[in-house]
Amino acid sequence: MNNTLHIAGREFSDNARTKGFWINLLMFPVILFASVKVPQLLEEKAKPTRHFVLVDQSGELESVVDGGLDRHYQRDVARKLVEYLQIHAMPEESEAEEKPNMADLLEQLPANAMDFNPTGDMSQSVIDMLDQLDPGIIAMLGEPGMLDGILAMMKPKLKPDAPDFEAPRHMLERAEMPEGAWGEIDPMTASKEEIVAHMKPFLLNQEKFSDHEDPLFALVVIPLDALQRLQGKDKPPIDPLIAPQLGVQFWSTNLTDKDLAQVVERALNHEVQGRELLARGLDGNEVQAAQSTKMLFATFDPKKAVGEEVVSVADTVRKWAPVGFVYLMWVAIFTVVNMLLNNTVEEKSNRIIEVLLSSATPWEIMSGKLIGIACVGLTMMVAWIFSLLGVLKFMAGPSVEWAGVLFEVIQTSGLLPLFALYFFCGYMTYSGLFLAIGSLCSTVKEAQNFMGTATIILMVPLFTMVFVTMDPHGTLATFLTWVPLYTPFVMMNRAAADPPMFDLIGTGILMLVTVILMLWLSSRIFRIGVLRTGQPPKILELIRSITTPLKNQ
Amino acid sequence: MSDYQYAVELNNLTKRYGDFTAVKEVSLQVPRGAIYGFLGPNGAGKTTTLRMILDIVKPTSGSLTVLGAPSAMDVRERIGYLPEEKGLYKKMKTWAVIAYFARLKGVGGKEAKQRAYELLERYGLKDFSDKKVETLSKGMGQKVQVLASIAHQPEFVILDEPFSGLDPSNQQVMEDVISDLNKAGSTIVFSTHVMSHAERICDRLLLIAKAEKIFDGTIPEAKAIIPKMVNLSGVDDPNKLRALPGVTSAESTDGLPGSYDVCMADDADPQQLLRDCFRDDIELTSFNYREPTLHDVFLHLVGEDAKVASFR
Structure with a gap:
């Protein structure tokens, strides 16, 4: 037992001391943090x-x-205002029973904002309302004085140290x-070709087009007859081959940032649709009102308690x-079992294993390695998990709402013990x-060959992850649940969907049997494998050596 | 410390791998306190025998005792082992490797560390104590491994090819280590295919070839096996030589003209042969009597086959 612990201790410190291990540890929160923050910052x-x-x-x-x-x-x-208010508004003192109709309030705002003193828990209402990004409210925000009005109104609700x-x-x-x-050329009368030819050097950033530091991002050309060439259900069709030559043209070397193109296209379409409504004698506001009509619709889960469905x-x-x-489990397991594989191959290839075998039983060596590496894992x-929780807690805020929710879920859902x-x-x-595998291979290279095949088989839980989540009790999920190599992953995957008791207990037993069988098998193979030299054995040879007693090997 | 007469006793020990017999019915007794050499060409079965003694490999048949116990595993804390191919954990510090193996043999943590530093100092590796193993040269690494195998002060040490890969001065250090251990009361078994080491330091030896034991005993006993041999050159008539008393044969030395290897009867005296040559007026330019070496003994016992085997 002592030896097991010594071996475990060495395995742990050997791996925990590597730079890779620490990089691994630190990279996770950094990447997690960066993956949320960097796009925002950019x-x-x-x-x-x-x-x-x-x-x-x-x-x-x-x-x-x-x-x-x-x-x-x-x-x-x-969006920024919501974020600002969520970060800097003082915590609510009480749950307001009646939330004032903010839209009405805001209508009067620009006039009397300065002497407006909001009561109750209006700050949250303001935030909620803005957060919906309702076009009407947003349009209102653009009116002069409106932004200042809201800020002035919210001022008493902000923390004293809130920046402007x-x-x-x-x-x-x-x-x-x-x-x-x-x-x-005169852009008003020149042909599109002339305009584009003239602008190309600017678009290609070969020539500075003004004092702006930023290069010219795009050129939008609206031809003279653009308004006569509209498309629609009752408009004459235009040959799709020549259509791009006829309408509005958006020229840009950047094909990935679609923001500008979309904004321009949406604005133009909005305009022509409005004109079309007018031309047909329809009131745009009426149509908009009609289109905004909605049924009340909510999703329920019968598994949840009454009132919380x-x-x-x-x-x-x-x-x-x-x-x-x-x-997470997949990455962690494969990181550590790879360490195990490499250590075993190292010990085998430089014959340390023989010294170990003269000092400890194969079982002690094996269990020591398993325990040591398990501790690394x-x-x-x-x-x-702690850095995940930490980062989530830190980030939980307006722009990353899910972070707070996820934080709650991880803490309360009971997924953590199952995960363990x-x-x-x-x-x-x-x-x-x-x-x-490690004990059968004499070199890391040989082990890598095995790893290739093994990895493909082991990728399955990753590939099926999304499908299993979407249909946690479907054929695929149920089938994979009973494949011992995949059971832990698939059951974890299904954990949130309350899998049937039969599956829970059945797979529990299955996993236990698998673990015991696996350890027995690998202890046999380990014992034989570590002293072998040369090529790894063929499958048949391997089966024979597992089943024959040691003295005949 | 239990009482035992022989550090190792082997009875008809056999190991077969499928159709291949690695060790065939070897019986042996290694007396307590001896330095015992296992000699034989590569592939003779030395390593397999050592592994069976250590209970790393199970014998196919036969039995053995180690320090009086039926398996080395029962007494593993009292045994030290240096395997044939040398290797250490590259990323560990030198002292830590030695201490680690000592701890596996039951030495306490502090004690193990202290002994590691002491040993490194004693064998001239003090400056490398806190360096990583990967910074050591091959020879130094090998020394460290030897130290790792004896840091727990074992009463029985098995060294598989301890001299291979060492330069002459380190080979000398290795011999010193062995004799230090022996003086401290340890029994030592080591294998080698270099006869001269065995000849210098062994009390007893086992000669093994093609899986079978061909001899075990002391060095004088080994040397007594082969006849005394005198080399004469400038001989004009070998028939006169062959007629002398005590001469059993006189064969031309590798076809050199006038040069003859003369084998003598066990009780014959080389001095008498020289006198006889003068008396019979046999022409000589040189008379060369030398003690047989283990190499000669080995060649004699194994015969021509052994010459083919890789020997130095």
């Missing part, structure tokens, strides 16, 4: 303002595009061509959280397998 700070030149030969649509840009900007403002609200910068901006930049965000998160756990898991159980069973099964 969006806010690093992404340059998209400047574009608009050539509107129709002469009617420039203001339409500007309006679209404005609405887009106001959405950014609203900083409006976001304009991400999309229309740029005017500087005086004389058009040269000899409504499916919330938390339920969705809860349903999908196991996917994260499966992934546990350390990693514990560190990951399945991690243990999965680890034991796979470590047995990899220990056996």
Whole structure:
């Protein structure tokens, strides 16, 4: 027993001392944090303002595009305002029974905002309302004085040390061509080809087009007859081959950032749809009102207690959280069993194993390695889970609402103990397998060959993760549940969907039997394998050597 | 410490791998306190025999006792083992490797660390104590491994090819280690295919070839097996030589003209042969009598086959 612990201790410190292990430990929270924060930061700070030149030969649509840009900007403002208020508003003192109708309140706001003193728990109402990004409210936000009004109104509700609200910068901006930049052509009458040819050097960033530091992002050309070439159900069809030549053209070297193109397209379509309504004698507001009519619709879960059946965000998160756990488990198990494999091959290839065998029984060596590596895995898991919780708690806020929910779910759903159980069973099964492989291979290279095949087989739980979550009691899920190599992963995957008792207990027994069988088998193979030299044995040879007594080997 | 007469006793020990017989019916007694050499060409069965003694490999048939116990596993804390192919954990510090193996043999943590440092100092590796094993040269690594196998002060040490890969000065260090251990009361079994080491330090030896024991006993006993041999050159008439008393044969030495290897009867005296040569007026340019080496003994016992085997 002592020897088992010595061996376990050495395995642990040997692996825990490697740089890779620490990088692994630290990378997880860093990546987790970065994967949420970096895109946000990039969006806010690093992404340059998209400047574009608009050539509107129709002469009617420039203001339409500007309006679209404005609405887009106001959405950014609203989003940022929500974030600002959520971070800096003081915690609610009491749950307000009656929430005031904010839309009504805001209508009067610009006039009397300064002497407006909100009562009750209005700050949350403001946040909720803005958070819905309702087009009406957003349009209102763009009215002069409105933003200041809301800020003034909310001021008493903010924490004393709250900084001033900083409006976001304009991400999309229309740029005017500087005086004389058009040269000899008149953009109002020139052909599209001429305009594009003239603008190409600017678009390709070969020539600076103004004092702007950012290069010209795009050119939008609205031809003279754009408004006559509308598409629709009762409009004459246009040959799709030539259609792109006829309508509005959006020129840009950046094909991935679709924001600007979408904003412009949406604004133009919104405008022509409005005109179409008018032309047909319909009232745009009426149509909008009619289109916004909705049935009340909610999703319920019969498994939940009476009164709580409504499916919330938390339920969705809860349903999908196991996917994260499966992934975590998979990564952790394969990281550590790889350590096990490498250590075993190392010991075998440099003959340390012989010294070990003269000092300890094969069983002691094996169990020592299993325990030592398991501790490495546990350390990693514990560190990951704590950093996951930490990062979630830290990030839980307006922009990453799911983080807070996930934090709650992980803490309360009872998934953690199940995770511990399945991690243990999965680890034991796979470590047995990899220990056996390791003991049969004389070089790391040979082991890698086995690993290739093994990895493909072991990828299955990852591939099926999403399908199992969507249909946790379906044929695929049930089938994979009973494949011993996949049981821990699939059961973890199904854990949130309350699998039937039969599956829970049945797979519990199955896993136990698998673990015992695996350890027995691998101890046999280990015993024979570690002293073997040369090529790994053929399958038949292997079966024979497992079944024959040691003295005849 | 239990009472036993022989550190190792083997009775008809046999190991077969399928159709291949690695060790065939070897019986042996290693007296307590002896330095016992296992000699034989590569593939003779030395390592397999040592592994069976250590209970790393199970014998197919036959029985053995180690330090009076039926299995080395029962007394493993009193045994030290240096395997044939040398290797250590590369990423561990030198002292830690030695201490680790000592701890596996039941030495306490502090004690193990202290002994590791002492041994490293005694054998000239003090400066490397806190370095990682991967920084050591091959020879140093091998020394460290030897130290790791004896740090728990075993009463019985098995060294498989302890000299291979060492330069002459380190081979000397290795011989010193062995004699230090022996002086401290340990029984030592080591294998080698280099006869000269065995000849210098062994009390007793086992000669093994093609899985079978061909001799065991002391070195004088081994040497007594082969006839005394005198090399004469400048001989004009070998027939006169062959007629001398005590001469059993006189064969031309590798076809060299006038050079003859003369084998003598066990009780014959080389001095008398020289006198007889003068008396009978046999022409000589040189007379060369030398003690037989273990190599000669081995060649004699194994015959021509052994010459083919890789020997130095």
